[in-house]
């Protein structure tokens with residue numbers, strides 16, 4: 001079986017399928033697993049930033065239980081940050097969790113972290129360009145391996161004839177943001193592709209910053225501003241398992257979806273300047289030792305309640321499935337819930 005996408009949904013699904021006895025290969029265009037649970041490392045200083053989701057909230061009992069299980073395995077830890085005095089508290093005191101040693105650590109753990117678990121294969125730097133099916137109904141996946149230059153549109157079509165093929169696979173499950181799944185689905189399930197194209201994912205600009213840790217520096221680690229342009233300010237170096245650098249504080253500062261949409265086409269340097277200016281009200285006058293901005297074109301879908309049977313798509317005749325956070329109701333919890341649903345339907349198929 002092949003799972004395309006090594007974000008939280010793909011890794012959860014792959015682990016469930018492997019544990020059920022299937023031979024599983026996971027393909028991802030990035031250099032490692034994580035997707036939007038992402039950790040960026042800046043060298044030579046060794047600074048790390050969780051520049052996707054900064055932490056995971058957990059209210060639903062099943063999701064809390066999953067996180068507690070991963071905590072027992074050392075893959076995540078509870079984080080109880082001190083809140084900024086004028087922050088709102090959207091979680092009503094519910095626990096926050098972070099991956100170890102960074103957010104992407106949870107996905108790495110699901111794939112390879114348990115020594116007694118059935119091994120599975122990760123093909124990183126493998127962008128899947130299309131889904132092809134041979135006369136025997138087996139899937140072949142043309143791929144390109146240049147992680148720095150993913151192909152889209154005409155360039156993708158032009159690369160197809162020469163692209164190496166991975167496979168064959170009896171079953172393929174796509175675990176991708178809807179916009180990226182749609183073009184792969186077009187020839188096989190136009191209805192799923194249409195649904196994917198109608199799904200709105202909101203963008204997010206994320207600022208990675210290092211500031212001085214002077215006597216007037218913030219003594220809190222998390223703020224959810226009541227209004228924009230900032231959505232969250234999270235201090236990265238005080239999360240469990242992160243390295244601290246003396247005299248410095250490491251922050252991830254994210255803009256709201258509305259502000260990010262308005263500034264989607266701006267240069268990263270201009271966005272960094274704007275977010276530094278907005279952060280001044282929270283962090284005070286600081287020396288900014290490092291700033292860099294990352295644009296997430298597809299950050300989060302609108303949260304929704306989804307009944308369990310609608311959290312994944314499965315076509316038994318084709319051996320083709322679809323999952324991911326947008327189908328599962330949004331956020332990391334949605335990604336996990338969608339993967340559970342996909343495992344239940346696709347896991348019953350052959351390997």
Ligand SMILES: Cc1cc2nc3c(=O)[nH]c(=O)nc-3n(C[C@H](O)[C@H](O)[C@H](O)COP(=O)(O)OP(=O)(O)OC[C@H]3O[C@@H](n4cnc5c(N)ncnc54)[C@H](O)[C@@H]3O)c2cc1C
Nearest residue numbers: 005007008009028029035036052053128324325331332335
């Ligand atoms: C800035 C930001 C803030 C967030 N804040 C929160 C939060 O506070 N709380 C919360 O719960 N969630 C938050 N999220 C959302 C959360 O991170 C996601 O919901 C979750 O991680 C999505 O997991 P996924 O597996 O569905 O998708 P992804 O993580 O997007 O995984 C998809 C994977 O597919 C790969 N891929 C794409 N196309 C191809 C291809 N053609 N071939 C091969 N591989 C491909 C990608 O490289 C990626 O690794 C945030 C996300 C961002 C970006």
